Amino acid sequence: MAGAPQAFLLFLLLLSQPRDTSPATLFCSPKRVNGILGESVILPLDSGMMFKSITWSAPSPRQDAASGTTVPLAVVTPGGPGGLPRLVVEDERYRGRVRLYGRTYSLEISNLTMTDEGKYEAEKNLIGHSKYSCGYPLSIYKRLSEPEIRVHPVMAGNGTCNVTFTCSAGERARHLTYTWTRPAGGAVLSTEESLLVQHRLGDEDSPITCTATNPVSNSSASASPKVACEGPTPPQAPALSYCRAKGILVLGVLGTLLAGILTVHVLAAREQTRP
Ligand SMILES: *[C@@H]1O[C@H](CO)[C@@H](O)[C@H](O)[C@H]1NC(C)=O
Ligand SMILES: *[C@@H]1O[C@H](CO)[C@@H](O)[C@H](O)[C@H]1NC(C)=O
Numbered sequence: 600m601a602g603a604p605q606a607f608l609l610f611l612l613l614l615s616q617p618r619d620t621s622p623a624t625l626f627c628s629p630k631r632v633n634g635i636l637g638e639s640v641i642l643p644l645d646s647g648m649m650f651k652s653i654t655w656s657a658p659s660p661r662q663d664a665a666s667g668t669t670v671p672l673a674v675v676t677p678g679g680p681g682g683l684p685r686l687v688v689e690d691e692r693y694r695g696r697v698r699l700y701g702r703t704y705s706l707e708i709s710n711l712t713m714t715d716e717g718k719y720e721a722e723k724n725l726i727g728h729s730k731y732s733c734g735y736p737l738s739i740y741k742r743l744s745e746p747e748i749r750v751h752p753v754m755a756g757n758g759t760c761n762v763t764f765t766c767s768a769g770e771r772a773r774h775l776t777y778t779w780t781r782p783a784g785g786a787v788l789s790t791e792e793s794l795l796v797q798h799r800l801g802d803e804d805s806p807i808t809c810t811a812t813n814p815v816s817n818s819s820a821s822a823s824p825k826v827a828c829e830g831p832t833p834p835q836a837p838a839l840s841y842c843r844a845k846g847i848l849v850l851g852v853l854g855t856l857l858a859g860i861l862t863v864h865v866l867a868a869r870e871q872t873r874p
């Protein structure tokens with residue numbers, strides 16, 4: 600477990616520590632965490648080492664505060680023997696949105712908003728006078744919805760069509776990348792936002808797929824060069840109505856013929872009955 604080397608480091612630190620000085624603080628390397636807008640995130644803290652209390656800090660809400668400035672968020676104290684630890688939330692912004700995750704001292708924040716971004720901190724006050732401190736730079740991203748593909752076909756002469764596809768997964772999209780593949784999930788054609796495809800009129804269709812990816816999600820959409828250049832293939836409905844139109848025409852012709860024949864017969868009959 601990761602607790603063992605930490606405990607060992609702390610032991611060394613305590614040994615090298617002259618008595619009655621200011622408390623020693625052991626820092627862990629910052630743990631970058633990505634959260635999804637509207638969902639939850641866990642700031643991991645391992646439960647090794649006995650402690651008196653854990654103080655969680657949140658990014659300062661003040662716009663003019665220097666980046667990395669924190670304010671108290673919550674305090675965790677161990678429960679009695681066999682009891683659950685106590686969590687007291689001090690920051691209004693997080694009331695009802697934080698809890699300890701499972702049976703650890705990790706902090707879970709739910710219903711994330713963009714304003715939750717920034718640097719969090721956990722400071723464990725250990726038995727004795729030392730502290731263990733961890734920083735958590737938190738970034739929040741949107742879960743990507745299906746990208747939109749815009750199409751711009753240009754006839755290049757000689758029966759070829761140059762079609763430019765442009766993929767877009769919404770504005771305010773940070774750390775967003777696009778990947779064009781054909782077939783879906785197959786060979787990568789491009790990692791730009793736009794893709795130029797040459798399509799020979801009459802050739803087989805070969806759809807392309809755009810996948811938008813950000814640090815928390817990915818989403819794909821496909822488009823067809825053939826449809827972009829030649830228009831949608833006629834669906835079944837017009838063919839049906841064409842058949843129906845033909846049927847009606849045939850019926851009409853038959854009807855007229857029948858009427859004609861009848862008229863001729865009736866006229867002939869009248870001629871015969873005339874004296
Ligand atoms: C968090 O979101 C859920 C569902 O979106 C909602 O029911 C709940 O009231 C929200 N809680 C807080 C504290 O905003
Ligand atoms: C079509 O694309 C080809 C290959 O990129 C290019 O050489 C040609 O100039 C383009 N034609 C038109 C009309 O855009």
Ligand SMILES: *[C@@H]1O[C@H](CO)[C@@H](O)[C@H](O)[C@H]1NC(C)=O
Pocket residue numbers: 757
């Ligand atoms: C058009 O196609 C013909 C025959 O396929 C070829 O000889 C000619 O070079 C082509 N012209 C252009 C501009 O691509």
Ligand SMILES: *[C@@H]1O[C@H](CO)[C@@H](O)[C@H](O)[C@H]1NC(C)=O
Pocket residue numbers: 812816817
């Ligand atoms: C896309 O997201 C799925 C889960 O939604 C994941 O399993 C997959 O590895 C991701 N693919 C890429 C290329 O990031």
